[in-house]
Amino acid sequence: MTSRGRVFARTILRSISQYRDHNVPAAASAANLIKDEVNLARPRSTGLLSGTSERSVLDKAQGGPVWFYAAAGLMAFSTTTVGSASPHTDAEEKGKDFGKIDNTSSRPRVVFVLGGPGSGKGTQCAKIVDNYGFIHLSAGDLLRAEIKSGSPNGNMIQNMIKDGKIVPSEVTVKLLLKAMNEATTDKFLIDGFPRNEENRLAFEKVTGLEPEFILYFDCPLTEMEKRLLGRNEGRVDDNIDTIRKRFKVFIESSLPVIDHYDKLGKTRKVNATKTREEVFKTIEPLFKPFLEKSSCDGLNQTIMQYSSGSAVRD
Ligand SMILES: Nc1ncnc2c1ncn2[C@@H]1O[C@H](COP(=O)(O)OP(=O)(O)O)[C@@H](O)[C@H]1O
Numbered sequence: 068m069t070s071r072g073r074v075f076a077r078t079i080l081r082s083i084s085q086y087r088d089h090n091v092p093a094a095a096s097a098a099n100l101i102k103d104e105v106n107l108a109r110p111r112s113t114g115l116l117s118g119t120s121e122r123s124v125l126d127k128a129q130g131g132p133v134w135f136y137a138a139a140g141l142m143a144f145s146t147t148t149v150g151s152a153s154p155h156t157d158a159e160e161k162g163k164d165f166g167k168i169d170n171t172s173s174r175p176r177v178v179f180v181l182g183g184p185g186s187g188k189g190t191q192c193a194k195i196v197d198n199y200g201f202i203h204l205s206a207g208d209l210l211r212a213e214i215k216s217g218s219p220n221g222n223m224i225q226n227m228i229k230d231g232k233i234v235p236s237e238v239t240v241k242l243l244l245k246a247m248n249e250a251t252t253d254k255f256l257i258d259g260f261p262r263n264e265e266n267r268l269a270f271e272k273v274t275g276l277e278p279e280f281i282l283y284f285d286c287p288l289t290e291m292e293k294r295l296l297g298r299n300e301g302r303v304d305d306n307i308d309t310i311r312k313r314f315k316v317f318i319e320s321s322l323p324v325i326d327h328y329d330k331l332g333k334t335r336k337v338n339a340t341k342t343r344e345e346v347f348k349t350i351e352p353l354f355k356p357f358l359e360k361s362s363c364d365g366l367n368q369t370i371m372q373y374s375s376g377s378a379v380r381d
């Protein structure tokens with residue numbers, strides 16, 4: 068680690084301890100992760116900042132010293148006060164550039180797929196993958212796989228899912244980064260994430276990546292409830308008690324994220340009550356431009372069409 072790195076790390080730790088004193092749990096766990104990294108200052112086999120797979124997606128996205136960016140990102144989990152230490156332009160500023168997508172770069176391109184539980188996210192993601200060469204990363208699937216793998220976090224994740232709660236970002240972001248680095252394409256559909264502001268900030272700050280757009284499946288609660296009760300995949304959370312809790316969490320924590328991206332002009336809202344085929348036909352034009360590897364024009368034209376409301380019904 069360079070001396071500039073050490074100085075910055077000390078600043079981070081100081082800031083985080085101040086927040087920890089104010090009892091902010093995310094800052095405390097971020098502090099632990101960063102402390103490990105700074106104290107040991109050598110490669111380790113576990114931890115958010117340590118594996119080579121985590122490093123490579125960060126390197127691609129940022130081209131800079133990984134620990135520096137990642138530490139700045141984790142620090143920003145709970146505060147905007149210390150955010151000024153981050154070398155990144157913030158999301159609001161970057162949002163102004165939306166529409167000038169560089170379709171030729173090897174930088175990972177990300178679409179977030181959001182919507183209430185049972186709105187049809189997974190169903191449509193499978194169709195997009197089949198037709199448009201995206202990799203589908205479902206945050207829920209990754210968490211369920213983590214439980215099955217016998218991970219030490221397994222019990223905590225299982226209990227949170229059963230209770231309809233959102234798992235802490237450091238767990239989910241780490242799983243997403245690992246999956247992104249193992250992928251053979253740079254086009255990612257990230258489904259069910261970010262589910263709250265903490266998820267959003269963690270991903271944004273740790274990867275430096277901004278989504279191309281947000282696909283939002285708009286569906287009434289009654290329809291989602293009916294679909295979840297009929298899903299029949301043996302999930303511990305598809306029972307009426309947990310469903311109601313998930314709806315509450317969706318309204319309180321996920322809708323503000325959708326609203327955030329809406330303000331940046333990035334939310335593409337889709338009427339999810341139609342048939343599976345109709346929904347797919349509606350969203351397809353958003354993905355066709357990704358097939359045109361070197362043409363930004365197609366993508367930008369479609370995005371503008373959606374922004375003006377001519378392609379998606381409100
Ligand atoms: N447009 C649709 N109309 C009716 N049922 C649907 C539709 N899309 C998905 N489903 C069904 O609803 C359930 C929930 O869909 P899923 O894709 O798993 O939702 P999510 O990933 O948003 O939780 C599944 O059983 C799926 O087959």
Ligand SMILES: Nc1ccn([C@H]2C[C@H](O)[C@@H](COP(=O)(O)OP(=O)(O)O)O2)c(=O)n1
Binds near residue numbers: 185227259260266304
């Ligand atoms: N970003 C995420 C995504 C899912 N989870 C947890 C909490 C969610 O209720 C469950 C299930 O999520 P999943 O996206 O698979 O399913 P639904 O959209 O709720 O049908 O996983 C999480 O904690 N954080």
